[in-house]
Amino acid sequence: EPEVTQTPSHQVTQMGQEVILRCVPISNHLYFYWYRQILGQKVEFLVSFYNNEISEKSEIFDDQFSVERPDGSNFTLKIRSTKLEDSAMYFCASSGPGGREKLFFGSGTQLSVL
Amino acid sequence: DQQVKQNSPSLSVQEGRISILNCDYTNSMFDYFLWYKKYPAEGPTFLISISSIKDKNEDGRFTVFLNKSAKHLSLHIVPSQPGDSAVYFCAASPISGGYNKLIFGAGTRLAVHP
Numbered sequence: 001e002p003e004v005t006q007t008p009s010h011q012v013t014q015m016g017q018e019v020i021l022r023c024v025p026i027s028n029h030l031y032f033y034w035y036r037q038i039l040g041q042k043v044e045f046l047v048s049f050y051n052n053e054i055s056e057k058s059e060i061f062d063d064q065f066s067v068e069r070p071d072g073s074n075f076t077l078k079i080r081s082t083k084l085e086d087s088a089m090y091f092c093a094s095s096g097p098g099g100r101e102k103l104f105f106g107s108g109t110q111l112s113v114l
Numbered sequence: 115d116q117q118v119k120q121n122s123p124s125l126s127v128q129e130g131r132i133s134i135l136n137c138d139y140t141n142s143m144f145d146y147f148l149w150y151k152k153y154p155a156e157g158p159t160f161l162i163s164i165s166s167i168k169d170k171n172e173d174g175r176f177t178v179f180l181n182k183s184a185k186h187l188s189l190h191i192v193p194s195q196p197g198d199s200a201v202y203f204c205a206a207s208p209i210s211g212g213y214n215k216l217i218f219g220a221g222t223r224l225a226v227h228p
Contacts, residue, residue, distance in 0.1 A: 004157070031214070043158065043203065043218040056215055091157050095214055102148060103214050105157030 002026045006092050006106035013082055014114055021077045021109045023092030032075045033093040033103065034067065036060075043091070049075065082113045117141045118206050120219035127226050133191040135222050137204030140185065144206040148216065149178060149189045152201045161202075162189070194226045 005024045013019050025032050034046040047057040049067050057065075066078045075094075079086055089110050093103040119138045127133045135149075145166040150158035164171040164178045164187070171178050177190045191198055201223050205216040 006157075033214075035216075042220050043205075043216075045215050045217070048215055093157075101214070102160040102163060103216065104160065105150075107155070107157045 002104075004092055004094055004104050004106035006090075006109050008109060009107065010110045010112070012112045012114065015084055016081050019079050019082055019111065021079075021090050021092075021111070023075045023077075023106055024073050025075055025092065025094030026096075026104055027073070028096065029094035029104075030097050031055075031095045032067075032069070033095075034077045035091045035093060035105075036088040037091070037108075038085075038088040046077075046090075079111075082111075084113050087111055087113045117144075118204055118217050118219040120202075120204055120222050122222050123220070124223040124225070127194045127224065129196055129226055129228050130193045133189075133194045133198065133224055133226065135189040135191075135202050135204075135224065137187045137189075137219055138185060139187075139206050141206070141208065141217075142185070143208045144217075145209045146207040146214070147178070147180060147187050148205045148207070149176075150203045150205060150218075151198075152203060152221070158203055191224075194224075196226050196228060199224055199226050 007022045032049040037043045047061045048055045064080045068076050089108045091108045092106045095101050095103045148163040149161040152158045162173050162176045162178050164180050180187045201221045203221045204219040207214045
């Protein structure tokens with residue numbers, strides 16, 4: 001079965017540094033998402049992306065966050081200046097041409113900000 | 115924000131018996147509901163979904179029931195197997211322009227013991 005792949009699986013960074021989390025969505029999918037889960041808390045929606053633009057973002061997704069689809073296969077989440085509270089598991093997801101189909105999630109990137 | 119609630123943090127069931135996981139929601143704009151299963155160090159894996167126009171959807175051992183008037187859904191697993199032991203997330207999606215912004219519950223940890 002096709003899958004969403006995320007790299008790296010773990011990322012440790014110093015507060016104030018920039019990080020880029022990478023994802024390769026399923027190839028024929030058109031809708032892309034980032035979610036995150038802070039330890040012990042719910043999985044939270046961050047942003048959805050369609051047709052090369054953000055379709056919706058949550059209040060968490062402030063100016064420090066950005067997403068990009070630099071080529072036909074990768075989808076990235078950039079955090080410009082990381083804060084301690086950005087430490088979380090970040091999940092990339094994608095869904096098919098219908099958009100309202102099930103989301104397929106990657107295995108996540110565990111981001112630790114020190 | 116408690117739009118999707120899973121009030122039981124854990125559930126223990128004997129192998130072969132039925133597991134019933136419950137979920138309540140408050141937002142009447144939700145029209146699509148999903149259950150995901152999550153193992154440690156993995157992303158959520160889609161299990162089953164239901165549209166608000168239905169009250170039941172079945173897929174093998176998994177059945178989801180939706181009671182719109184009570185704003186309640188449940189996932190039944192029959193028969194339960196040890197491999198079903200995982201965290202189960204209920205998620206809901208509001209009526210939108212074609213993509214799935216999922217609002218997750220806090221999850222219920224299911225333990226199926228022999």
